[in-house]
Amino acid sequence: MGFFDFLNEKIAIDLGTSNTLITYKGKIAVDNPSIITINQISGKIIAVGKEAGMMRGKINKNIKTIYPFSNGVISNFDATEKMLKTFIKRLSSLNSSLFFSSYNMIIAIPCGSTEVEMRAVQESAKRLNAKNIFLIHEPIAAAIGGGINVLEPKGNMIVDIGGGTTEIAVISLGRIISGQSVKIAGNTFNEDITQYIREFRNLHIGESMAEKIKIKIGSAIHNLTSPPDNIQIEGRDLLTGKPQQIQLSYKEIEKSLDKSITQIENAIMETLSEIPPEISADIYNTGIYLTGGGSMLRGLDERLSRTTELPVHLGEQPLKTVVKGSDIVLKNLDRYTDVLVQKRR
Numbered sequence: 001m002g003f004f005d006f007l008n009e010k011i012a013i014d015l016g017t018s019n020t021l022i023t024y025k026g027k028i029a030v031d032n033p034s035i036i037t038i039n040q041i042s043g044k045i046i047a048v049g050k051e052a053g054m055m056r057g058k059i060n061k062n063i064k065t066i067y068p069f070s071n072g073v074i075s076n077f078d079a080t081e082k083m084l085k086t087f088i089k090r091l092s093s094l095n096s097s098l099f100f101s102s103y104n105m106i107i108a109i110p111c112g113s114t115e116v117e118m119r120a121v122q123e124s125a126k127r128l129n130a131k132n133i134f135l136i137h138e139p140i141a142a143a144i145g146g147g148i149n150v151l152e153p154k155g156n157m158i159v160d161i162g163g164g165t166t167e168i169a170v171i172s173l174g175r176i177i178s179g180q181s182v183k184i185a186g187n188t189f190n191e192d193i194t195q196y197i198r199e200f201r202n203l204h205i206g207e208s209m210a211e212k213i214k215i216k217i218g219s220a221i222h223n224l225t226s227p228p229d230n231i232q233i234e235g236r237d238l239l240t241g242k243p244q245q246i247q248l249s250y251k252e253i254e255k256s257l258d259k260s261i262t263q264i265e266n267a268i269m270e271t272l273s274e275i276p277p278e279i280s281a282d283i284y285n286t287g288i289y290l291t292g293g294g295s296m297l298r299g300l301d302e303r304l305s306r307t308t309e310l311p312v313h314l315g316e317q318p319l320k321t322v323v324k325g326s327d328i329v330l331k332n333l334d335r336y337t338d339v340l341v342q343k344r345r
């Protein structure tokens with residue numbers, strides 16, 4: 001029996017810019033957008049997570065939509081705490097004693113988090129009744145969740161493209177030996193699409209529409225082997241002010257995303273150029289492990305493979321690898337103590 005086994009209740013959290021995922025008893029029990037809506041006058045919470053997401057772009061001036069994270073870090077602590085509290089309350093409906101008992105919690109955080117940010121995350125978790133709080137860097141959690149043995153004396157490269165950040169990390173013996181966190185990811189792709197359609201098609205579209213376009217016809221390359229059909233989209237005509245519908249092809253969207261993808265490529269190339277030669281040799285053989293929701297963009301694996309001349313493996317369930325890996329670490333703390341950012345306090 002391991003030292004930590006007496007602590008039964010375990011909660012793993014991936015606090016993401018776009019999505020918050022929580023596992024409880026080994027299963028993903030919360031998978032919601034990281035959004036909260038409040039009444040500006042009373043300060044009362046109106047909706048959290050999925051329900052708040054459905055209100056995006058459709059609220060009135062008394063209601064405010066808050067995204068507790070921007071670019072991977074907490075930008076609104078109060079909203080983060082409120083959101084987490086609601087999610088944990090929802091968990092407690094699965095086990096009524098949970099809300100009143102204390103539990104072990106692991107939270108995945110971006111590599112670029114500062115001491116102050118880490119402490120703030122821990123303070124919030126403590127106020128939510130967490131007894132022991134462990135932190136893990138997202139790319140390490142993603143690697144473990146993707147089935148990579150990070151404890152080996154062998155280099156592995158992870159590129160985790162989330163909503164707010166792309167985390168690039170080279171891991172060996174359970175630690176990140178080189179890497180960077182760039183603030184270009186899925187949200188930037190949405191902004192690129194919005195700007196392109198505004199500039200070249202004279203149409204003003206909302207955030208949800210940009211996301212829909214990206215998922216339906218977004219592409220990182222212009223010569224897809226199985227291209228998606230053109231789509232019709234709606235927005236506000238910038239010249240007449242009237243509602244308008246236009247048709248879009250994937251090639252247009254590919255053009256609009258090119259600059260951001262090039263920046264991600266440059267960051268990957270820079271990281272590759274900084275790693276020690278022995279690790280470089282490992283990565284030549286193992287390639288790059290691509291994960292995070294942004295990695296699902298059509299043709300992105302192919303494009304990155306062409307640029308780096310390395311094999312690129314697209315993980316299964318890329319939206320879930322971080323929380324899955326965090327959950328594995330929490331269940332096997334004796335084995336994984338060394339991968340934690342901060343040990344038990």
Ligand SMILES: Nc1ncnc2c1ncn2[C@@H]1O[C@H](COP(=O)(O)OP(=O)(O)OP(=O)(O)O)[C@@H](O)[C@H]1O
Nearest residue numbers: 016017018019162163164165186292293294296297
């Ligand atoms: N099929 C898809 N094609 C392209 N992008 C997608 C697809 N599905 C989801 N995404 C994008 O994935 C992003 C969210 O990914 P993920 O949940 O891994 O990020 P996060 O953990 O919330 O963010 P971060 O790691 O930056 O804090 C969003 O930008 C979303 O639009």
